Amino acid sequence: MEPEQWLVVSKRVSDSVVHRLSLYLRVLESWEADGQRVVSSQELAGGGGATAAQVRKDLSVFGSFGKRGLGYSVPELADRIRSILGLEREWRVALVGAGRIGSALLEHGGFGDRGFSIVAVFDVDPDKVGRPWGGSLVRDVRELEEAIRDEGVQIVILAVPVEAVHSVMDRAIRAGARGVLNFAPTTLNVPEGVVVRDVNLMMELEALSFALSRGPDGE
Amino acid sequence: MEPEQWLVVSKRVSDSVVHRLSLYLRVLESWEADGQRVVSSQELAGGGGATAAQVRKDLSVFGSFGKRGLGYSVPELADRIRSILGLEREWRVALVGAGRIGSALLEHGGFGDRGFSIVAVFDVDPDKVGRPWGGSLVRDVRELEEAIRDEGVQIVILAVPVEAVHSVMDRAIRAGARGVLNFAPTTLNVPEGVVVRDVNLMMELEALSFALSRGPDGE
DNA sequence: GGATGTGAATGTCTTCACAGCT
DNA sequence: AGCTGTGAAGACATTCACATCC
Numbered sequence: 001m002e003p004e005q006w007l008v009v010s011k012r013v014s015d016s017v018v019h020r021l022s023l024y025l026r027v028l029e030s031w032e033a034d035g036q037r038v039v040s041s042q043e044l045a046g047g048g049g050a051t052a053a054q055v056r057k058d059l060s061v062f063g064s065f066g067k068r069g070l071g072y073s074v075p076e077l078a079d080r081i082r083s084i085l086g087l088e089r090e091w092r093v094a095l096v097g098a099g100r101i102g103s104a105l106l107e108h109g110g111f112g113d114r115g116f117s118i119v120a121v122f123d124v125d126p127d128k129v130g131r132p133w134g135g136s137l138v139r140d141v142r143e144l145e146e147a148i149r150d151e152g153v154q155i156v157i158l159a160v161p162v163e164a165v166h167s168v169m170d171r172a173i174r175a176g177a178r179g180v181l182n183f184a185p186t187t188l189n190v191p192e193g194v195v196v197r198d199v200n201l202m203m204e205l206e207a208l209s210f211a212l213s214r215g216p217d218g219e
Numbered sequence: 220m221e222p223e224q225w226l227v228v229s230k231r232v233s234d235s236v237v238h239r240l241s242l243y244l245r246v247l248e249s250w251e252a253d254g255q256r257v258v259s260s261q262e263l264a265g266g267g268g269a270t271a272a273q274v275r276k277d278l279s280v281f282g283s284f285g286k287r288g289l290g291y292s293v294p295e296l297a298d299r300i301r302s303i304l305g306l307e308r309e310w311r312v313a314l315v316g317a318g319r320i321g322s323a324l325l326e327h328g329g330f331g332d333r334g335f336s337i338v339a340v341f342d343v344d345p346d347k348v349g350r351p352w353g354g355s356l357v358r359d360v361r362e363l364e365e366a367i368r369d370e371g372v373q374i375v376i377l378a379v380p381v382e383a384v385h386s387v388m389d390r391a392i393r394a395g396a397r398g399v400l401n402f403a404p405t406t407l408n409v410p411e412g413v414v415v416r417d418v419n420l421m422m423e424l425e426a427l428s429f430a431l432s433r434g435p436d437g438e
Numbered sequence: 439g440g441a442t443g444t445g446a447a448t449g450t451c452t453t454c455a456c457a458g459c460t
Numbered sequence: 461a462g463c464t465g466t467g468a469a470g471a472c473a474t475t476c477a478c479a480t481c482c
Contacts, residue, residue, distance in 0.1 A: 010433065013429075015426070018425075018426050018429050018430075019422065019426065022419075022421075022422040022425045022426070023406065023422075025425075026404060026405075047406065048406055049406060084429070085425050085428055085429045085432070086428040086429055086431065086432030086433075087425065087428055089432075091424075091427075091428055091431075093424075099323070099326055100319055100322040100323040100325075100326045101323045101326070101327070103319040103322075103323070104318070104319040104320040104322070104323040105420060106319075107318055107319045107320070108320070108402075108420060110421065111421075114421060114424070114425070115428075116424055116428075154431060155424070155427055155431070178431055178434065179427040179428075179430070179431050180427075181420075181423055181427060183327075185245060186245070187242065187266065187267050187268060193434060195427055195430040195431060195434070197423045197426055197427055199418065199423060200241075201324060201327060201400075201418065202241075202327075202329065202333060203238065203241040203242075204400055204416045204418060205310075205333070205374070205400065206237075206240075206241045206244075206304050206306065206333070207234070207237050207238065207241070207416055208310075208374055208398040208399075208400060208414055209305040209306055209310055209334075209335075210232075210237050210240075210304045210305055211237075211398070212305065212310075212373060212374070212397055212398050212414060213304070213305030213308075214229065214305075215397065215412060215414070
């Protein structure tokens with residue numbers, strides 16, 4: 001037999017798979033809290049909107065975590081998914097724009113639990129600068145680069161007006177940020193190696209509008 | 220030639236297509252404001268993150284709106300897309316949970332412009348009930364069914380704690396709502412004919428975490 | 439027996455490439 | 461010539477079904 005070689009081609013993982021992993025994790029954590037020890041792909045699928053086969057295929061991308069005939073260990077699988085999603089490390093996050101979106105994030109809560117630490121908050125408004133905000137103080141956005149570097153920020157949340165968002169993002173990236181959560185209703189162009197996720201509430205409402213327009217009595 | 224019959228099978232339209240239509244509309248509106256009269260699929264594609272062929276395929280699902288050799292009329296195409304998305308009518312929206320998420324929505328603004336009127340706001344907190352909120356008064360959530368019926372609400376925005384969300388939604392649906400924008404981190408089960416969109420910020424951050432973990436220096 | 443893990447089949451979405459108008 | 465509209469090809473994602481192991 002010949003010696004083999006592996007070139008780990010780390011196959012591309014689709015957004016859908018990642019999205020569902022998050023869902024599975026949420027289900028697992030609620031079952032974990034209920035003291036459930038074991039779960040089947042069938043049961044996992046019920047929680048989110050997936051099928052049993054899909055659960056198994058999704059997980060098989062990353063390895064085989066179950067026992068045939070038995071199912072998956074709840075705590076073990078939860079750990080595995082957390083590890084896959086990169087939730088075992090701390091992510092250092094900066095929020096730019098200390099308006100209501102930022103407050104809503106805080107209210108939503110559960111950030112620290114998942115390893116996302118908001119280590120800096122910025123605003124342009126002199127009235128807001130210097131005020132306390134979730135354990136730290138609001139900084140002037142002019143200090144953005146410096147603070148991102150000093151605090152080792154990897155992810156920036158952009159909750160600024162659409163006119164400002166691109167320049168703020170560019171500055172954040174130059175200072176070292178590699179992940180962007182964008183709330184402004186515009187498409188951002190980013191260099192290689194930077195990841196953007198958009199949250200656009202108007203587009204969600206438009207999707208509802210579309211679906212309702214063609215519904216039973218719509219058309 | 221024989222007489223023909225059509226059975227309009229209104230083919231299923233994928234979420235991706237609807238999502239991109241929203242993007243195209245956004246691009247078109249900015250070009251419209253700039254006084255641009257005509258646009259090519261190539262140019263439209265540039266604005267969002269699509270290809271020219273994709274733009275054409277997306278539009279072809281609904282008809283053919285361009286002129287060969289020329290391109291698309293900016294105002295006409297914008298109108299067509301607005302019509303496809305159902306944005307020419309008024310949508311009556313209720314917000315349940317007068318917390319910071321709701322305020323963030325207001326701040327985000329531009330609701331009325333797109334035909335979404337927030338006609339009722341609810342909360343459980345007696346301190347909030349009765350207070351002014353964006354032009355109306357916060358109502359007690361116990362009045363939910365009555366108000367949804369009276370106001371002809373079609374869409375509810377659920378910004379309530381995860382424990383409460385399912386029962387609130389069920390009540391809203393029984394009272395006649397058919398679209399749901401859910402901010403609670405849980406998967407909702409809805410009857411036939413009701414449409415749900417989930418907004419889950421933690422899952423967006425998890426997607427960033429995943430992508431960054433396998434990036435250039437990650438793995 | 440029971441549930442996983444996975445090739446194969448099916449279904450859906452995207453890209454290609456070119457005929458057909460302007 | 462230029463750009464749309466669209467079948468056909470290709471890439472990708474989901475579902476099926478069954479061998480495999482506990």
